[in-house]
Amino acid sequence: MISAVLCLVLDLVTLYAVASSFLMSPRGPWDDDVLTAIQVSSFAGGLLAVLGGLLRTLPVARRWLSWWWFLPPMVLLLAAIARFGSMDIAYPS
Structure with a gap:
């Protein structure tokens, strides 16, 4: 029972990190602050x-x-990898 509750709490925190990376959108390739925040958030979610x-x-x-x-x-990891990869492809440094 304790392990299930701990897993659910960890999943909610992971979902928050991954969802926040999808909710942020940079204004352009010059918006380094948002690009860095997206990468950090998706990496933390992963x-x-x-x-x-x-x-x-x-x-x-x-x-x-x-x-x-x-x-x-597994689903959250794939979403985090997809977001991290899409930012790397869309806005190469």
Whole structure:
């Protein structure tokens, strides 16, 4: 029970980081502050998603949690990678 609650809280924090990276939009290639904030936010979301996946490894292996508990961090990690990559392609430095 504690591991499920901890996973949900970590998923919410990860969702906030990834969603904030999608909600920010730079005014142009000269807007370095927003571009940096997007990259930091998506990178932090990716790190938190990896941490969330690692946190679930033991409970899923011991069958305390079902396998589908790996889906939220996986989806959030893919979204964070997509946002980080799209900013790198759209606004090369």
